[in-house]
Amino acid sequence: MKQDLAAMKDIKHYINGQYVGSASGKLFENVNPANGKVISKVHEAGREEVDAAVQAAKAALRGPWGKMTLEQRTAILHKVADGINARFDEFLEAECLDTGKPKSLASHIDIPRGAANFKVFADMIKNVPTESFEMPTPDGTGALNYAVRRPKGVIGVISPWNLPLLLMTWKVGPALACGNTVVVKPSEETPTTTALLGEVMKEAGVPDGVYNVVHGFGGDSAGAYLTEHPLVDGFTFTGETGTGEVIMKAAAKGIRDISLELGGKNAGLVFADCDMDKAIEGTMRSAFANCGQVCLGTERVYVERSIFDEFVRRLKEAAEGLKIGPPDDADANMGPLVSLKHREKVLSYYQKAVDDGATVVTGGGVPDMPAELAGGAWVQPTIWTGLADDSAVVTDEIFGPCCHIRPFDTEEEAIELANSLPYGLASAIWSENITRAHRVAGQIEAGIIWVNSWFLRDLRTPFGGSKQSGIGREGGVHSLEFYTEMKNICVKL
Numbered sequence: 001m002k003q004d005l006a007a008m009k010d011i012k013h014y015i016n017g018q019y020v021g022s023a024s025g026k027l028f029e030n031v032n033p034a035n036g037k038v039i040s041k042v043h044e045a046g047r048e049e050v051d052a053a054v055q056a057a058k059a060a061l062r063g064p065w066g067k068m069t070l071e072q073r074t075a076i077l078h079k080v081a082d083g084i085n086a087r088f089d090e091f092l093e094a095e096c097l098d099t100g101k102p103k104s105l106a107s108h109i110d111i112p113r114g115a116a117n118f119k120v121f122a123d124m125i126k127n128v129p130t131e132s133f134e135m136p137t138p139d140g141t142g143a144l145n146y147a148v149r150r151p152k153g154v155i156g157v158i159s160p161w162n163l164p165l166l167l168m169t170w171k172v173g174p175a176l177a178c179g180n181t182v183v184v185k186p187s188e189e190t191p192t193t194t195a196l197l198g199e200v201m202k203e204a205g206v207p208d209g210v211y212n213v214v215h216g217f218g219g220d221s222a223g224a225y226l227t228e229h230p231l232v233d234g235f236t237f238t239g240e241t242g243t244g245e246v247i248m249k250a251a252a253k254g255i256r257d258i259s260l261e262l263g264g265k266n267a268g269l270v271f272a273d274c275d276m277d278k279a280i281e282g283t284m285r286s287a288f289a290n291c292g293q294v295c296l297g298t299e300r301v302y303v304e305r306s307i308f309d310e311f312v313r314r315l316k317e318a319a320e321g322l323k324i325g326p327p328d329d330a331d332a333n334m335g336p337l338v339s340l341k342h343r344e345k346v347l348s349y350y351q352k353a354v355d356d357g358a359t360v361v362t363g364g365g366v367p368d369m370p371a372e373l374a375g376g377a378w379v380q381p382t383i384w385t386g387l388a389d390d391s392a393v394v395t396d397e398i399f400g401p402c403c404h405i406r407p408f409d410t411e412e413e414a415i416e417l418a419n420s421l422p423y424g425l426a427s428a429i430w431s432e433n434i435t436r437a438h439r440v441a442g443q444i445e446a447g448i449i450w451v452n453s454w455f456l457r458d459l460r461t462p463f464g465g466s467k468q469s470g471i472g473r474e475g476g477v478h479s480l481e482f483y484t485e486m487k488n489i490c491v492k493l
């Protein structure tokens with residue numbers, strides 16, 4: 001059963017505990033974004049494969065998985081986490097081949113969190129209480145109410161390409177901990193680690209049909225077929241806001257619940273009373289980490305006027321100090337974008353910035369790379385100033401290694417600027433005046449606020465976006481709320 005990575009040249013669906021190809025024989029290419037070379041061929045699921053996966057997931061709810069005790073289920077999820085860690089290097093290699101991200105990044109974030117997401121929720125579900133109420137009744141004997149949690153059923157999981165294993169297991173971990181079964185449709189850009197996880201699930205003792213994977217695209221492909229399937233009981237989606245709208249519409253047919261983690265255009269607020277070293281280090285990571293392909297990243301930086309010139313100069317210095325290179329380059333701290341197609345989008349904004357009159361502080365184009373990497377989706381880390389607040393570069397999510405820096409004069413102005421867009425995902429506030437930091441944090445219209453930090457993650461906390469950045473919260477008990485149905489039982493005494 002064990003397929004090493006080399007065998008993953010032909011990435012099949014994982015349905016009912018088996019790797020299966022598409023009946024249509026339709027395949028698409030999985031390309032290495034660091035050099036443009038084809039890594040593998042991937043089977044594109046038709047309605048037939050998606051139906052087989054959903055039927056397997058439905059049946060598994062009534063099989064051994066549905067009959068297991070909480071202890072048995074959570075013990076298996078710990079084994080899944082151990083299985084990922086036992087094959088750490090394979091997952092690392094697969095993730096970095098698919099995304100081009102530096103191994104130094106994926107080995108600290110993507111893969112460890114891929115395992116942790118199973119352990120955290122296996123432990124959480126064992127310790128979360130429900131509720132009970134005693135009530136009086138006219139005849140004086142009273143009644144007892146108590147609530148119990150039950151799995152929602154078959155969960156459709158649709159995940160993005162920027163943190164493929166992390167963001168997929170951030171959903172699959174709690175979904176399985178709560179006793180559900182899943183059908184996962186990973187991004188067409190990054191299929192491998194989701195496919196590989198099927199082997200780990202099998203080895204850990206996850207019964208067939210509990211974890212299913214179908215590959216393909218969105219509209220008119222596997223993604224849409226999954227959201228249109230009537231036997232799916234709920235959907236959890238992470239991706240672009242526009243895609244979230246489409247999925248929400250599909251979920252409405254049959255009244256299926258949705259959890260949406262969507263796009264953002266996050267603001268960093270840098271006050272003159274900040275610790276400049278911290279603010280530069282944090283803003284540099286939030287603008288350029290993962291080649292700027294992090295939903296929580298900062299693409300808008302608002303800096304108090306008195307320190308504006310110094311901040312711009314130092315962030316320029318930091319950006320120009322980044323080492324751009326392929327995953328195996330131990331010194332690289334920025335890889336390529338995920339695809340040439342995504343690079344076209346990012347470079348169109350680089351051009352738009354110039355057309356709109358921006359000052360290009362640094363970057364704005366494509367770096368010179370060695371011949372063997374010339375086919376990769378490389379871009380320069382880029383900083384702009386001088387754009388109008390309504391420039392598309394300042395209002396649209398670009399999802400690349402770039403940010404626009406704008407001065408402000410008052411706290412009220414900074415808050416108004418931060419809240420000026422329909423997005424509301426995350427924000428970072430840099431100030432050593434803790435009263436001010438708390439005051440400003442309470443007024444920013446976003447789901448996730450960091451003060452003097454960025455991407456510091458406690459997995460028990462509520463994670464999600466406001467406004468057009470999402471619906472619902474993941475993390476801690478908030479995930480359990482989505483992946484279970486609460487049932488109240490009232491007993492007349």
Ligand SMILES: NC(=O)c1ccc[n+]([C@@H]2O[C@H](COP(=O)([O-])OP(=O)(O)OC[C@H]3O[C@@H](n4cnc5c(N)ncnc54)[C@H](O)[C@@H]3O)[C@@H](O)[C@H]2O)c1
Pocket residue numbers: 158159160161162163167185186187188216217218219220222223224227238239240241243244246247261262263264294295397399425465469470
């Ligand atoms: N809020 C968060 O936690 C979070 C985290 C990571 C990424 N994101 C967002 O994700 C986006 C980048 O990821 P992406 O480009 O993969 O997003 P995307 O919306 O293009 O695709 C995400 C997933 O949805 C699928 N999909 C696309 N159209 C579909 C349809 N009509 N029906 C069903 N499935 C469909 C894709 O195949 C992919 O698997 C950015 O906007 C980023 O902000 C948000």
Ligand SMILES: N/C(=C\C=C\C=O)C(=O)O
Pocket residue numbers: 162163167170293294295296457463
């Ligand atoms: N959901 C999480 C990260 C999202 C990153 C977005 O690109 C997480 O850390 O749990």
